[in-house]
Every structure is written in C-alpha cells, then in structure tokens.
Amino acid sequence: MPTAATKFYMKNYPRPQFVRSQWLDLNGEWDFSFDDEKAGVAERWMEHFPAAHKITVPFTYETRASGIGEEKFHAQIWYRRQLTLSPEAAGKRTILHFEGVDYQAYCYVNGRYAGEHEGAYARFSLDITELLKQDAENEIVLRVEDSDSCQQPRGKQRWAGRNHDSFYVQTTGIWKSVWLEHVHETRLDRVKMTPDIDRQMIRFDFRFNGANNKNDLRLETEITYKGETVRKLSLSVDKAWLTLEAGMMSGINGPWLQNLWSPGNPNLFDVEFVLYEGDREIDRVGSYFGMRKISIRDGQILLNNIPLYQRLILDQGYWPESHLTPPSEEALIEDIEAIFEMGYNGLRKHMKIEDARFLYWCDVKGLLVWSEMAAAYEYNDEAVERFTREWMEVVQQQYNHPCIITWVPFNESWGIQNIIHDKRQQKFTEGIYDLTKSIDPYRPVITNDGWEHTISDILTLHDYMERGDDLYETYKNKDAITGSCGTYNEWKFAFAQGYSYKGQPIIISEYGGIAFRSEHGWGYGNQVDNEEAFLERFGRLTAAIKAIPFISGYCYTQITDVQHEVNGLLTEDRKPKVAPEKIREINLGQLVR
Helix, strand or coil, X not given: CCCCCCCCCCCCCCCCCCEXXXXXXXXXXXXXXXXXXXXXXXXXXXXXXXXXXXXXXXXXXXXXXXXXXXXXXXXXXXXXXXXXXXXXXXXXXXXXXXCCEECEEEEEECCEEEEEEECCCCCEEEECXXXXXXXXXXXXXXXXXXXXXXXXXXXXXXXXCCCECCEXXXXXXXXXXXXXXXECCCEEEEEEEEEECCCCXXXXXXXXXXXXXXXXXXXXXXXXXXXXXXXXXXXXXXXXXXXXXXXCCCCCCCCHHHHCEECCEECCEEEEEEEEECCXXXXXXXXXXXXXXXXXXCCEEEECCEECCEEEEEECCCECCCEXXXXXXXXXXXXXXXXXHCCCCEEEECCCCCCHHHHHHHHHHCCEXXXXXXXXXXXXXXXXXXXXXXXXXXXXXXXXXXXXXXXXXXXXXXXXXXXXXXXXXXHHXXXXXXXHHHHCCCCCECCCEECCXXXXXXXXXXXXXXXXXXXXXXXXXXXXXXXXXXXXXXXXECECCXXXXXXXXXXXXXXXXXXXXXXXXXXXXXXXXXXXXXXXXXXXXXXXXXXXXXXXXXXXXXXXXXXXXXXXXXXXXXXXXXXXXXXXXXXXXXXXX
C-alpha cells in the first residue's frame, strides 16, 4: 500500500499536484450502451438512457477489467451515472473532472448539455452547478465518439480492426478517473511553479476564478520542507493572473545543494495556498514542488548543473487486464520500483500521456521521465489542429512535475512521414517546438525522436542492430552520424533536409528490443533461446553505447511485453524474464571512455 510521501497526498486522488480535501470519486459501476446506429441523440438517450450493460469505470469496454471485454471497435458509446449531492455542495460550484476520455466527449447532466471536449489524453473539467438538483437524484450522461481516423492522435492504438506490427487494441471512451469537487465561485484555478536553483528562488504564476469581481482578496502561501516552514507569504489578489517569487535559501537548514531534487535525492517541498475574502477562508489547495534544473551546455545534458548520463527504459504503460489504464495506484508504484531495481534512472513514456499519479510517484521516488505525445498517422490541416490543441493542454497540465525533464512531441516521423523534404511538415515541428518553449523554455524538446530532426535540443537515434560490435562501429565516428550527408544506419538520416547538427547532446533513445523465442509474438531481430544468450546480447549492446564518449545516454526497448510485442524485460503481468540484478549490473557497470 502506498504511504504518505508529501504532506497533502491522498491515496487515489487523481490530481496530486493540486489537492483539495473534499472530493468525490465517481469511478466504479456505470450504466453503458453501444450506439452502433448512432441513434442516441435523436432518441434523446441523455433523457431516457437504455442501459444495456454495466461497466466499471475507468476501464474501457475493450478490457476485461471493465466487465465487458469486447475488443471490436464501436464508434459511439454512452455512459450514465446517478448521484445525490452531499450537503457540502450547498452554495458552492460543482466541478466535474474527466482525467481522460478517448476521443470526443459530450456531457449531459439531468438531460441538459453540460459541455464537450476533444482529445484522448488531456484532462478536462466542466462546471455543472446550474444543471444540478440539490435535494434529489442527479444523472450524468456521457456520449463518446471515437473513430479509426489516422488524423487524430492515437498513439499505439490500432485502426485496422486487428493488432499489427507495434499497434494494439484500441482505447475507446473513459480510460482515466472521473471525479468531482465542490468549490467556491472565487477560487484558485491554477498554479504554475517554476524553480530557479541558480537564483535560489521559486516562481508561482497564479490564475484565479472570479478575482476580478471581488475586493479584499488575499492569498497566503506557505512553503514547508520536512515539516519545517521555509517561507510564508501573503499576496493581495486584484486580478485573474498574479506572479509571486519566493526566495528559498534563508528558510532552509543545511547546504543548499542537498535540498535539490535528483534521482538519488528526490527532495520535495510542500506548499499550501489559502485564499481569503476578508477574514473568511474560501479556498485551500495543497501541492508540492522540486527545486531542480535541466539544461544543456557543450553537448552535455546537465541536471542541477552537473552532467547527467541517462539510463532510460521505454515504457508503454499497458496491462493485460486493463490495457492503457493502470489497474491500481499500487501497480504504478510497482512498475517504478521494478525500473529502479534493474538499474535505470529514468524512462521514456512512449506514445502515451500517463496517469498523473504515475508522475507523482516518479516525483516522489526520483525517476526521470521523458513525456511523449501520442502520434497521429496522417498529415493535413485537421491533424495539425487536433495535435497542437491537445499537446498544448498536456504540456500545461504536466508542467509542474519535477520528474519530467524532456518533452517529446513527435516520434519516428509518425504523422510527419515526409519530413525529410516536406517544408510544411518541417515547419509544423518547428511550430510545435516554439509553442512548447513558449510555455516551458526550461526543458529540452525533441522534435522527432529517433529519425530526421529539424530544430531539436537533443539528437536522438534509434537502432535495433543485434551485435554490439556493429553498433560501436556505426556510432564511434561522430562526424559520420551528424554530417549533412551522413546516415546513422542504412536508410535513415539524423536530420531533415535543410537542417544540420548544432552541437546537441546525442542519445540512443531506442535499442535492443530483444525477445525470447516465441511463436506468438515478436521482438527486434532474431529471438534468443535462454537467459545466457539474452544477457550476452544485451550486455554487448549496452557496453557499446557506453564506450562512445559523445553519447549522453540510452533508452532500452522495453520494460514489459505489450500484447503481441514480446520484447519486454518483464512479461505483461510483470514477471521478470531475466534476473533483475543481472540487468542492473550491466546498467550500472563502469562507463568505458
């Protein structure tokens, strides 16, 4: 069972960086119906719901955990949940939160339209106060439309009706937590927290709801570290957006560097925000932050101004019973601990925007994360619009997590398949790079992980060759990889046409993918017969990367098997295929320079 790791932690709370004490978990049993004829709107299902099934939210109907387990694609589905408001709702606004619904969601409360959202991976919230009945049963109905379109960001979800290559059973509908909270009309809506270790300060950018219509508003901010108050500040609130900088040095006992966040020392500061109207408390939010800095200098990635060698593992975040949805908070913690046990200091979360509770535990335990957007697979104006809108939501929602050290909007030219020469696609990646930097100028951004880069803070390369000697011979000559005419394997260029190497750090961000002998799944290259053969290949490949002085790290494919892809270090149900301590020994072995 997880135990309290930050002051305001609550088990299963879906948004652990912005915590209010009173909330209602709406996960569990809902009524559910398929709408293959798309008759629901015309027949007013939002008023007269024809409950055909029961479903366990937040698991999608494709999963066994949902209680349905139907893998066939259905383009339109409906949910219903009934609830009676608690007395605490009186006089407050009721906000309904959906952590993730794939893909287009339309919400109705007591038969009336409440709002909608497009996009599978970002959180959205609806103020449903005016639609509720205080002293009677209320009914929430959600209509979800999905498609097999390759113009919507879908990540590894199949669109051809069957699993193929590295694409798996689709995800349709609610797949993350649903919950609500009761809040004052005037409240704190968002806090953006930016650490600055060089100035020994933290900057808070606040956004308020209703502040423009009120007088005599005051926000108190208290920062604590291991139970001791570091700073306590008071700020008059007279507009919707305010900024506060707080010095951190004077309130901390001991050497400053010992209080920074890093994988070996994941220090977190608790912070509480209390909003007053006159002398009356109207909002209270608990959070936390880490003082850390990620930067690039002279071809190296630095964490807290110290060179960082990244030992990452690819993590697609699938489970056999629940697919993209974690079966429990404990399951998330177990994956993190397994990654540490095998000697990795971070992960690349591949083609998925993970549950916020996962990032919370990476913050707490000190695991580095590359946050990667789910790809679309066609390029046109509609795909650009959909991708851009959702990626911007994701970056803002994940900004405060200290564990995230890199943004990865694109992977292997998926959705930008002609980027090598297509100016429109090149400019699209430049635009996403700049938009990401406009929100977060502090983290590196990789514009096309593994393949032809445009502007990018890190040069990342993917290679699944089997022999360590071949890998070393291919990558030992830096100029051959980074030169304008050079390829880093037989058919891929490091940069798109018109772009060139600018001295970026270089990381082998996919390699390995070794599978044990199987008739029912695949890995990269020839499969191995036993642990000895696996360790021989894994060890030589990893040693080859470590032996190349200008490479700043690696990412092994992958932590677990995923459906028909059986190249994980663990099986789908998290059983080790190879002794974890042997993987750890290779990962932590001496760097050969």
